Amino acid sequence: MDTHLVSEEEFRLIQEVRNDETLTQRKLSQKTGIALGTVNLILKRLTQKGYIKVKRLNRRNLQYLLTPEGFTEISKRSYRYLLKTINSVRKIKAEIQHLVLEEYYKGKREFIILGDNELADIIELSLKDLDKSNLKYQRASRPEHIRSSKAVILLAQAELTPGDRALDPKFSPIGQSALRTNRYIDVLAAIS
Numbered sequence: 504m505d506t507h508l509v510s511e512e513e514f515r516l517i518q519e520v521r522n523d524e525t526l527t528q529r530k531l532s533q534k535t536g537i538a539l540g541t542v543n544l545i546l547k548r549l550t551q552k553g554y555i556k557v558k559r560l561n562r563r564n565l566q567y568l569l570t571p572e573g574f575t576e577i578s579k580r581s582y583r584y585l586l587k588t589i590n591s592v593r594k595i596k597a598e599i600q601h602l603v604l605e606e607y608y609k610g611k612r613e614f615i616i617l618g619d620n621e622l623a624d625i626i627e628l629s630l631k632d633l634d635k636s637n638l639k640y641q642r643a644s645r646p647e648h649i650r651s652s653k654a655v656i657l658l659a660q661a662e663l664t665p666g667d668r669a670l671d672p673k674f675s676p677i678g679q680s681a682l683r684t685n686r687y688i689d690v691l692a693a694i695s
Contacts, residue, residue, distance in 0.1 A: 509554070509576055512537055516545050517554055517576060520567045527564075549573070592625060598694040599629040603638075603657070606686070611655050612637050618659030619644040626657050626690060649685070656687045 509517065515535045519526060528546065532539040546567065549555040554573035558566040569577075603614065616626045623642060630640045643649050649656065 509552075509580070512541070513545055513549055513554075514576070514580060516542065516549065517569065517573050520555055521569045521573070521577060524566055524568055526567070531567075595625055595694060596629045596632065599626055599657075599690060600633055602688060602690065602693055603630060603633065603655075606655050606688075607633075607635065607638060611686070612639060613651060613654040614638070614640040614657055615649055615651060615654045616640060616642045616657050616659055617644075617646060617649070618642075620659060622691065623659035626659050652685060654685060656685050658687060658689045658691075660691075 512535070515537070516531060519531055519534050526534070528542050529539060531537070531546075532542045535542070537545070546555060546557075550557055552572070553570055554576055556568045556570050558568055560566050606614075614630065616623050616630075618626075619642075627640070627642065630638065
């Protein structure tokens with residue numbers, strides 16, 4: 504078996520064969536967006552590498568079966584992707600902690616995580632892991648839920664919606680003076 508890395512196109516075909524062994528080359532081409540002639544060449548290559556086995560159903564129809572080596576390749580790729588994702592999250596957490604510690608060493612002890620998404624979850628985990636007993640934080644899903652004028656607001660939203668104009672003191676429905684005193688950090692922009 505060839506020990507070279509599997510290309511993205513090869514991997515997409517392996518995944519499709521795993522998901523549905525009854526797919527024709529034409530259907531594989533349509534599902535993956537790979538040209539029909541290229542699908543044929545890649546399937547031959549994957550067969551030579553031992554990732555896929557071809558079974559003739561009749562004179563006109565073939566069935567593509569994933570071999571144990573093909574399953575192993577999917578497992579390896581998934582494992583590498585998982586490790587890469589974990590390392591990325593660790594890096595993001597460290598960058599968020601650095602941002603928060605900069606504010607903490609300036610005397611800020613109160614933080615509000617604004618957002619209700621995966622980034623907000625990572626920010627919360629980052630704050631928990633700082634292990635600073637006098638550091639306080641809370642979450643707010645919408646700007647109008649912010650009630651503190653002393654907290655540093657950690658924005659966890661990729662883009663603000665028109666309803667989020669509450670972040671702009673001149674449009675704030677909860678009081679212009681309160682929002683002017685808060686410091687805002689767009690976390691995504693700061694760590695990019």
